Amino acid sequence: MTKEINMETKYQPTEVEEGKYNEWIEEGYFRPSGDQEAEPYSIVIPPPNVTGKLHLGHAWDVTLQDIIIRQKRMQGYDTLWLPGMDHAGIATQGRVEERLRQEDNLTRYDLGREKFIDKTWEWKEEYASIIREQWAKMGISLDYERERFTLDEGLSQAVRKVFVELYKKDLIYRGEYIINWDPKLRTALSDIEVEYSDDNGAFYHLRYPVIGEDEVLELATTRPETLLGDTAVAVHPEDERYQHLIGKKALVPIVNREVPIVADTYVDQEFGTGVVKITPAHDPNDFEVGNRHDLPRINVMNDDATMNAEAGKYEGLTREDCRKAIVKDLESDGYLKEIEEMVHSVGHSERSGAVVEPRLSTQWFVRMQPLAETAINNQSTDERVDFYPQRFEKTFLDWMNNVHDWVISRQLWWGHQIPAWYHKDTGEVYVGEEEPEDIENWTQDEDVLDTWFSSALWPFSTMGWPDEDAEDFKRYFPTNTLVTGYDIIFFWVSRMIFQSLEFTDQRPFENVLIHGLIRAEDGRKMSKSLGNGIDPMDVIEEYGSDALRWFLTTGSAPGQDVRFSYEKMDAAWNFINKLWNASRFVLMNLDDFSYEDIDLTGDLNVAEKWILARLNETIDTVVENSEKFEFGEAGKAIYHFVWNDYCDWFIEMSKESLQRGTEEEKNKSKSILVYVLDQILRLMHPFTPFVTEEIWQYIPHEGNTIMLADYPEIKSEFNDPEAIQHMNILINVIRSVRAIRTEAKRPLSQPIQLIIKPDNESIAHFLKENKVYIENFTNPEELTIDLKGSHDAEVKSAIISGAEIYVPLSGLIDADEEIKRLEKEVDKWENEVKRAKGKLANDKFVSNAPQEIVDQEREKLAHHEENLKKAQNQLEQMKVYKEEQ
Template identity: 45%
Template sequence: MDKTYNPQAIEQRWYDTWEENDYFAPSGTGEPFCIMIPPPNVTGSLHMGHAFQDTIMDALTRYHRMRGDNTLWQPGTDHAGIATQMVVERIVNAEGRTRHDIGREKFIEKIWEWKEESGGTITRQLRRMGASPDWRHERFTMDDGLSDAVKEVFVRLYEEGLIYRGKRLVNWDPVLHTAVSDLEVLSEEENGQLWHMRYPLTNGTGHLIVATTRPETLLGDCAVAIHPGDERYKHLLGEFVELPLSGRRIPIIADDYVDPEFGTGCVKITAAHDFNDYQVWQRHRDETPIADQPHGGLINIFSESAAVRDTLPDEGQLLPAAYTGLDRFEARKRIVADLEAQELLEKVEPHKLMVPRGDRSGAVIEPFLTDQWYVKAKPLAEPAVQAVESGAIKFVPGNWKNTYFEWMRNIEDWCISRQIWWGHRIPAWYDKDGNIYVGRDEQEVRQQHQLPDDLTLQQDEDVLDTWFSSALWPFSTLGWPQQSERLKTFYPTSVLVTGFDIIFFWVARMIMMGLKFMDDVPFREIYIHGLVRDAHGQKMSKSKGNVLDPIDLIDGIEVETLVEKRTQGMMQPHLAEKIAKQTRKDFPDGIPAFGTDALRFTFAALASTGRDINFDMGRIEGYRNFCNKLWNAARYVLMNTEEQDCGQNGGEVELSVADKWIISRLQETEQQINKAIGEYRFDRAANALYEFTWNEYCDWYLELSKPVLMSDAASEAAKRGTRRTLVRVLEAVLRLAHPIMPYITEEIWQRIAPLAARDGETIMTQPYPEADDGKIDHAAVEEMEWVKQFIVGIRQIRSGMDIKPGKPLPVILQHYSDQDKARVERNHHYLQNLARIESIDWLPDDKEAPESATALVGEMQILIPMAGLIDKDAELARLNKEIDKLESDAKRVEGKLGNASFVDKAPEAVVQKERDKLKDIQSTLQQLKSQKDKIARL
């Protein structure tokens, strides 16, 4: 093995080997175990959330593969309708054309070309993370097979009356000219204004003052609402106001939606441009005053581009011509100016409000009344709720089922149509009279409805919401609607690993569709993980300049390249400068190459169920050191076992108490890790692995092996036992660690396996370790803990007294038992070598001990006589210097904490850090002063 661990030298080589040899394909003979990857956007690149989530999925996959299960991790990507269309549209625009110039068919061809050439970035990056899905069966939501599934589901739901076409309010992106889902809308607080407008009462008795954040929509008002219990306005119920600038008469109605404390307690109801107002309209639309208005009060005032539209011939003068064609924000300015001119503007005041913007275009989303396709959700939601209530599906952590129930029990019909070109085109056709025909293709439509060949049919221009096809993912990827062997074997899948933010948008819809079309749940368990945040708990975002790229953590990146990456494309120079400065401060030397295994282990160690993850660079540095520790341990083992008799071929084997202890602790660690993975507590599994490997195997057992292997007095059987234990325990550790750290474990295992009498081409297909209670020797564990306590006691005395590690020490033992004497005798070689003991004397309890440094092992005292061991004056001088420095540090921190300005204004975490620092200083001071007093008495 190379002297130094270099992940870049082994990772790509092993990944290529695994993939070329089809090790990722389902092959076990045990129970089926299947995970569906949440399909990333084909336009996407790997971010920290992906890397964390995929680490968990891959760890589970590798774990079950090693347990002999018939394991499938199903990969694939999502066509990402809007996102992908925008990418290719920008390419077309750069050529001086639009998609309309080249037409739908040619544009779709260009998207497919782009997908083939540039759409595989994220799957290449997944490979860098060591992901082991069945790449041979990778799917894409626009594959022919998945497209067939989409059409099949659409037709069946339509035939059952669960899909319909209707005019309703949707989130409308006026730049992209399409409806978008709630998930594609980002709402953030922005500074705005509250306009107070006068609506004259038609009875001539005055006016109502209506407060609004959107004065431009008054053109579409259908009513003014008050709260039914508001005594100020009760007498006006049934009266009318004249809509300013329009001249229309609209009623005053009462509804519980109105907050009497907001504004004036009078709310304009614009049913076609506000989701809440739409609900109010639905409750009151049958009332004569609303029904008598044009369009029954549902008045759409905007075009697809959010400009004031023309009045149609059959509407009369519904919308004032003065505003026709004006963009909504320009119309706002004009309307406010006209209200002011007519003395109908009471006042304007600053007001913070949540503004919804499209996540792709950045445009303010407009609630928009339009014809769309919908799925009736309630009939599908009821069995989906029952599946979780009955325990057929289990959420981990369990509290997320409450979020699921809240959404599902209040579910609205699902708008599934999008006004773009890239996606699954809706399988519906229209004749010239507007009649709708739904079928799997035009030929089926004509046959089913006996339509003549000369009847022209036009397919619906819209495509389906991306979530529609991804809702079918657990069964469409396995071959449905064909009854393939993969479908029969792997459906229902075992567990879904996903974030809480798409429980409704994706998880719930998969459950609804799975139950509807497969008559079974799509997965048995849903493991919900948190978000990956920065070290301070802040959400990672480009505008904050705190985004970490997983590939940069694996390969490393120079600071100036990182600065360029973080500031690229920023339109605000001051923000780019601020981020560049902070990046140079945080990473003055750039980011070193940590390798994939260290990154994966960091994710696992942080993966407590359901909580957000604060990614601290200190953790990944620590786990890179853990990789080094494992590598160096393997080098030590190989140097002491290669070309040696390790008991593979029989021969007498004698196990020492240390051998029995480490074998026992291995069994206990295997129990802990298997239990933790079964409960999705990867943090506990990683911690148990770390503690055993670093603190027990490397720090203790390797050292305990030296007195046996290097002793002329030890028998060959004892040496053989220690060599066998060295390789067998290390080999088991590698198998325990493999699901989390695949590369380093494979590299080392190839060298260790023959010594441990393990056959096989790869660690991936080796059995995962399971504890054998029969190998736990409780007496050996107890004795070894005694030995460790003895050695640690002496080491602490050395450290406290600043005695050199190599200096042999005389030891006096007092208050001992017969068992203590026997243990010293049995383990003398360990104590002498690891504690560097010169001699051991037994002091009766009735004899007075010399001035000594003391440690306890149970009731027994370990005494190290101090006379002659240290230079008293030099040690006192050293201690005085340390004490003075710490007292100065304590005074500085106390001053900081005594400063009310600091305590009140600094973040709580920063203040707590200073408090903890003071506590540590005071504790160390106490120990040093005690030490000083003891030495002064010599």
């Protein structure tokens, strides 16, 4: 059943998209089919953080997933695309605290933990609703009945189980260690949550007197305030300059602390003076040196990076003010030799932007080496995770081979509270999925787990694990494909892989499709600080969701960044409008034609055979590239078929049958027009779901929605290489004549003489049979198709594969210009012949390439040599013509 035809004369995305998403949800089209005979195909959405609205990167990410899931749904798979969101501990808590500060002038401590968490849940509900609205605008086909949140009870149970099991296996431990500390958010950070940038700084060259010797050790530091925590000075054990001082003591300026001079290979004797200060509580390398030499650890800072009581008279100062004060005191006391200004790499918190402070702290860690080894080894098995593009597997393996233990505790309130309790009297530690029975005697660890700890379980916790009998877990896990950006391979992809292998003995997904970043038109990263961010909802408001989706998915190759531009958005809209207008043409010419009237059998003209053969080729290209996630290439194939083959050529050629054909020819033309349009809409539906659904409802069809229509497949009866070859000749004839008209400034309205000299009788017969198309598209006053093709010398000519074309233009030929053009033509074909001969002279190519490829190259050489001969002949004729003038 079709809709009553009421298509606007121009594509109006707002009207097309209005109401469709809700209809799809109400009809249950996004749910799995439930067909147990069908092969399952599942994707879990990378859960967006409930910190704010989605950006263009999210739009790209979900569109890629939607293309995959819509295509698989149409191909008959039992598809599940599971939605959800992440609580995003640090980021969300920071946003809520900022709102409290701005609106109520309160801190979380004013509210207390319970009320603050209530406020955060309110924030979550507010922004989860916004995210769902944006998903709807994007048209993504999620099964909302299965939506999950990382703080859901089921997912929280999975988190507790994983923590406890890893603890029992001694893969989770608690210890004092130097960690990355965010002094603004007052929480620990993992290594990959630290971003490095070049900051202005200085080397402060200091003097440390040697106790009992008339010597002074010179060293340099970028952080003089940390000398308050120095507990040693180190030199290299093989450095001859300082052999006599090893084991003696040095005096730390300002605090007048006597510390040992130790020998350690950590010191680079070629750098600076070969002497370094050791501050085990404020530097990760110094921490390791301190462990080797049993040095005390003196923490001189509070958790907000102000100086504590260990800093003496500097207590209460910020680290920046303390630095200034100490430098002043060092100078006045004679301990400062010089200040050397420099630019150096400084770690900043990915979340708050604050300069990260290496800080001694008691934290919970995951012991990574055994987990990493399992993940690395799995890549050598049949159960490997395949990366697209493959180069990102190396990124994954490099990181896993060099991974450090993962600090998983965060000093936050919003998140999964660590399932560890401390006995109030004995200090005993209890770790369990449930709280201790005599809970009144225990205090739970106040910290929460790193957000990535819970999201690492996402592919299987969302499916019902740890209940391994859960229906979704049994049917849809492991998932098939993960789509995500290259910027979170370390944060998320790697952690999902090792956690899944550890707890399910299976990979979490078969494939990982890695995409790049959306950048501004000038190539810079989009950011609030630069003010160059673009809201995808604003783009949809102007161009429609389909145009945005088309641009995002056809504008780059996997792993590559995309530059956003409104010019490209205009092009995407124009393409959809082209399809819209083509569809209107078809519908206006159908009259009472119905789905039952479609008949593709019987005699077809060359254009009809050609478009069906080209449809086969396009389907093959689209499916092949989609399987490799090369949606840019798939999109190009669709674009060229729709714009060039279907709209520019077939629709124009069909007008001959529609206007002057017999009733049988008219019905045949309508059948092909409708059938090919239907297949185009099905091919494009995963990319542009709204407009394809709209048009499909107008054309004759079977079924309720294009979403559940069968995806196009190659039909062997449409394969017709001869029709493609002949049609290419016909199209090239028409294009060449049009080009000659343009060069000669002869508009189509002005008739011309046209002489076509075919290469053989077969081509001549074909062109004569189809001369109506040549006449309609080139408007010749006189058309000659002749193997001899005699003509006057004063002609514009063209060489195509299969024929030569001549247009007599008496008095309008510039012989010099034509000779130059023909000389370029000769050069072109000479280069083609040279290239082909070179390739065929290469023994490696001839021996190793498939025979069909070698044969194709030989055919190309023959064509190029024939075209070279034609061009040389035409050049000689033009030279003779010039001499005779």
